[in-house]
Amino acid sequence: MKTPVQFRLNGEDVAAFAESGANLLDVLREVVGDLSVKGGCWQGSCGACTVLIDGAPRLSCLTLAESIAGRSIETAAGLRRGAELHPLQIAFMERFAAQCGYCTSGMLMAAKALLDRNPSPTREDVVEALGGNICRCTGYEPIIQAVLDAASGDRRRRA
Amino acid sequence: MFELRKDIFADERDDNLKEIGQPTQRQDMLGHVTGTSTYYDDHRIAGLLHLKVLRSPHAHARIRSIDDAAAARAPGVKRIIRAADVPVNLNTLLSLIQFGKDDEPSLANDIVRYKGEPILGIVATSERAAIEALGLVRVSYDQLPAVFDVEEALKPGAPSVNATYPKNTFEYHGKYDHQKLRYGDVEAGFAQADVVLEERYQMSPIEHAPVETNGSIAVPDTNGRFVVYTSTQALFFSLDTAAKINAVPSNQLHFIGGTVGGGFGGKVDTMTEPLVILAARLTGAPVRYRFSRHEEMQFGAPRGAERIYVKDGVMRDGRIVARKVRAYFDSGAYTRLSSYAVVKCVAHIPGPYTIPNAHADVYCVFTNRTPATAMRGFGVTALDFALECQMDKLAVAIGMDPIEFRILNAYRDGDMKAHRREAKNCALIECAQVAAEKANWPLREQFRRMSSRIGGGADRTAAGVDRSRAPTPAAPARTAAAAPQRVAYERPAPPAPTPPPARGAPPPPPSPPAGSTHGAPRFSSVFGTRRR
Amino acid sequence: MAKHRGRGVATINYPIGMNLGGDPSQALVHSNPTGKFTVTLSSIDLGQGMKSVTRQICAETLGVPVEDVFVDTADSDTGPHCMGSFASRGTHRVGNAVMMAAREARAVMMEAAAEELEVDPADLETDGRGAIHVKGAPHRSIAVRDVAIAAQFRQGRTIAGRGIFLVPLSDVDAETGEMTPATCYAHACFIVEVEVDDETGDVAVLKMTSAYELGRALNPKLVEQQLVGGSWMGMSHALYETPEPYYPDTREGPRDFNEYLMPGPGDICPHDVAVLERPASDGPFGAKGLGEMCANPVLPAVANAIFNAVGVRVNELPITPEKVLRALKARGGAVPARAR
Structure with missing residues (x-):
């Protein structure tokens, strides 16, 4: 039994048929075709599938697809505006904050949720925001630095 | 903080390079930050089927019967894959390099040897349908006694784990249940030593835990071939293994991978490719076999645990004169790669130190747990833990600074190693000096001036080597000490050296093995300095 | 009840490429x-x-x-x-x-x-x-x-x-272990500072200082990535990770990331890295490799630092608070070694 679900994905209207009980991760990847969202545990323990739902970071593997009808989803695929990278993407590159890259999409979205609500986070704020996302390669420090860089870069641009 | 110490060993390098040494951005970084890097599962394939595997709930059991009739009728189920469907249902990973005997089935035939061993596969239209159908399979087992401890497994009467190796040990050289290392005479070394210390160390198993789990997708291609998208760490290794198990020519398989979400050794074992290809062959449809996190954590091969006994003999002057190691690698139920790691471990003994008498027996042991495999530092990580904890204890036992103790015993260019090859291109001493300096860990002058290079220390000739212990002709390198010595790099003015602990004259070193260029002379040069 | 600081060290080398060669x-x-x-x-x-x-x-x-x-x-x-x-x-x-x-x-x-x-x-x-x-x-x-x-x-x-x-495949002697395992070796010295809570057995890693010799740092940023990430994994192996906490007893094994412990972004510490380059004669521009050995010295260095801090030796990995507490109990309480 499939259910039609309409939502906004990175600013575009999307309509998809979801199996009843399907999670948002599977619907985004396998129905809509947004492969920037990664699955790492399918049980809400690794953070790789983090997306923003109405601006809040959520684990798409634990989110019922039917529950997002009418809501706005942001994924890593939508961070870039045309050819222009998001400040977080630039900072992640400059800090070499990815190795295998598999956790990166989730990290970026968790970080974006933080910076969207707190443009001047402390290191502790960043650590807290990334605490649900597992990275097995980097040792986290470059990622923390990248998020702090992106925040201070934003402040510089506004100044 | 990260610094390149270009000043050290500068005379051995040509730094006139354009691209090498540059902090160039990673080729894959833009893909990573935009979520566009293509991992094995990032292919949208129409009509994709899903393979899930029934796993043994017992660590050791005989399969009495399997009833999969209800599963075969379950919604969405396209095919049941049984052991009899696997064309070549016995393999060992290193058969490709002719090391070891085939010992592991892809699907268990009559006996399961670890909790989680695959018994049967179900191909269905969704993962969920496959998992639900697995719940309908009825298997009856006769449980068998199991063994989990490496030393218990070697005792007479222990349950036999692996039919190919019924005595629970891998076979080396067609005759031994372990790999040996024999260098010098350790018993003579212990007899001579001032302090003898024997300790037991236990490594834990470790889960690789890459954020991307193991998986692969097989897609029937035109011309009877199969495209296989895979998370493997070793493309042809997996391709050839899959071809062997499926009894197909290797050029029927077209493997695509190369962008992998972490591995750390956990994606070498080719755990999904053979069965997913078989599933695609049997159904004629594209099939994905992706480990859940639970499967990855519990049934994906972990780093094996090693138990290591180390016995060392050390002199009060700091020289280690004997090191004896007995180690057991827990391979789990099948060989995978542990047999190889045992030899790598033996090669690593006695660590990066020049010790005139070394002895080791290292065993690859089968137990009823998930087969172990390679992980970052394979064969060496646990040994380094044991040896470096041991080094710390020895230093405490003789009252020596632990870094100075290591520098004193560090191998240097021209030393003979226990596996009977001459050391070259050494740099342990320099690493110790730099790390100590960065950490404000005081080292006495003579230890700051030592070098890994021939001659061993800037003060060697000046301080007056005891010529009676000068190198034998077998070690001409040592007599080349008159060659210009080099202070490795500029150091801050040394703090006033702390007075060394009172020591008697060092006893004569043990006789090195014939032909060895290892020698105690460099030690006497150090202590000769002190005696004056 | 108190927190005690200590420093530990380890020095290691690591062979480059498959043991005995034969890996083209x-x-x-x-x-x-x-x-x-x-x-x-x-x-x-x-x-x-x-x-x-x-x-x-x-x-x-x-x-x-x-x-x-x-x-x-x-x-x-x-x-x-x-x-x-x-x-x-x-x-x-x-x-x-x-x-x-x-x-x-x-x-x-x-x-x-x-x-x-x-x-x-x-x-x-x-x-x-x-x-x-x-x-x-x-x-x-x-x-x-x-x-x-x-x-x-x-x-x-x-x-x-x-x-x-191709480093040609070499043989290993059955009786003596004589062999040509590798053509070159990377080196490291790792110093770690820890703080041990003698009430909880908890070990916090405060600072890492290291020197690695890798032949040639072909790309220093990639080297830094590996060394920083690898030292995190070494710290994780030393103190946190195990799928079998009571090995060889197979019970109580974690099944997912909720139960399998690793240090998170709040558990890390500064790592001061120096890289030395002594070119290998057969390495590309002298380069060796560092992917594995970067984690190895951390495990014993942490164990040795714990001894330095509270005077107990834990010879079984990982060094969990439970093991530290049991060792402290057996020792009759923390006995800090001479400060380093």
Whole structure:
């Protein structure tokens, strides 16, 4: 039994048929075709599938697809505006904050949720925001630095 | 903080390079930050089927019967894959390099040897349908006694784990249940030593835990071939293994991978490719076999645990004169790669130190747990833990600074190693000096001036080597000490050296093995300095 | 009840490539008609930076800018054989294969350029910026792009090269263990400072200081990535991780990331790294490898630091608070060693 679900994905209207009980991760990847969202545990323990739902970071593997009808989803695929990278993407590159890259999409979205609500986070704020996302390669420090860089870069641009 | 110490060993390098040494951005970084890097599962394939595997709930059991009739009728189920469907249902990973005997089935035939061993596969239209159908399979087992401890497994009467190796040990050289290392005479070394210390160390198993789990997708291609998208760490290794198990020519398989979400050794074992290809062959449809996190954590091969006994003999002057190691690698139920790691471990003994008498027996042991495999530092990580904890204890036992103790015993260019090859291109001493300096860990002058290079220390000739212990002709390198010595790099003015602990004259070193260029002379040069 | 600080050290070396050798890798390099190069491999990039480091090796060897090279891996139909990404073999084995292939391609490129400039190929050099000129006469120059066009459309040459690197398989003696395990070794010294809570048994890692010798840091940022990430994994192995907390008892094993412990972003500490370069005679530009050994010294250094802090030895990994507390109880409480 499939259910039609309409939502906004990175600013575009999307309509998809979801199996009843399907999670948002599977619907985004396998129905809509947004492969920037990664699955790492399918049980809400690794953070790789983090997306923003109405601006809040959520684990798409634990989110019922039917529950997002009418809501706005942001994924890593939508961070870039045309050819222009998001400040977080630039900072992640400059800090070499990815190795295998598999956790990166989730990290970026968790970080974006933080910076969207707190443009001047402390290191502790960043650590807290990334605490649900597992990275097995980097040792986290470059990622923390990248998020702090992106925040201070934003402040510089506004100044 | 990260610094390149270009000043050290500068005379051995040509730094006139354009691209090498540059902090160039990673080729894959833009893909990573935009979520566009293509991992094995990032292919949208129409009509994709899903393979899930029934796993043994017992660590050791005989399969009495399997009833999969209800599963075969379950919604969405396209095919049941049984052991009899696997064309070549016995393999060992290193058969490709002719090391070891085939010992592991892809699907268990009559006996399961670890909790989680695959018994049967179900191909269905969704993962969920496959998992639900697995719940309908009825298997009856006769449980068998199991063994989990490496030393218990070697005792007479222990349950036999692996039919190919019924005595629970891998076979080396067609005759031994372990790999040996024999260098010098350790018993003579212990007899001579001032302090003898024997300790037991236990490594834990470790889960690789890459954020991307193991998986692969097989897609029937035109011309009877199969495209296989895979998370493997070793493309042809997996391709050839899959071809062997499926009894197909290797050029029927077209493997695509190369962008992998972490591995750390956990994606070498080719755990999904053979069965997913078989599933695609049997159904004629594209099939994905992706480990859940639970499967990855519990049934994906972990780093094996090693138990290591180390016995060392050390002199009060700091020289280690004997090191004896007995180690057991827990391979789990099948060989995978542990047999190889045992030899790598033996090669690593006695660590990066020049010790005139070394002895080791290292065993690859089968137990009823998930087969172990390679992980970052394979064969060496646990040994380094044991040896470096041991080094710390020895230093405490003789009252020596632990870094100075290591520098004193560090191998240097021209030393003979226990596996009977001459050391070259050494740099342990320099690493110790730099790390100590960065950490404000005081080292006495003579230890700051030592070098890994021939001659061993800037003060060697000046301080007056005891010529009676000068190198034998077998070690001409040592007599080349008159060659210009080099202070490795500029150091801050040394703090006033702390007075060394009172020591008697060092006893004569043990006789090195014939032909060895290892020698105690460099030690006497150090202590000769002190005696004056 | 108190918190005690201590320092521990470990020094290690690590063999590069599969033990005993016998692990080949191949590479292909070719130019497109306008002088941009592709390296074709079957080697795997699982985060360590295979694509990036082979790209720099190829560019350096060809004498062209790194932007003019891309690495294509891994496709078994196009990429030649590689043993795999393990055993710290990627930089050394694959790097050497890429160098050999790039040298062969460069030789053709220089012959084609010589024909265009009507000089001897031995008189030419690359400038690393996309041009080839006569040694000592930079004005007598031709762009690599024009060389490639000439080679393809006028001269009928393939600017391409094949490379393989193999350390021949050696034997191991059954009785003595005599063998040739590896051709080169990387080195490290690792110092770690910890704080041990003698009430909870909890161990916090406060600071790491290290020196690694790797032959050649082909890309210092990639080296830093591995060393920082690897030391995190070493700390994790030392204090946190196990799928069998009561090994060899198989019970109580974690099943997922909620139960399998690893240090999170709040558990990390500063790591002060120095890198030394003593080139290996058979490494690409002297490079060895660091993918595995970066984690190894951390485990014993942490154990030794705990001893230094509270006077107990835990010989079984991981060193959980439970084990520290049991050892403290057996010892009759914390006995800090002389401060380091």
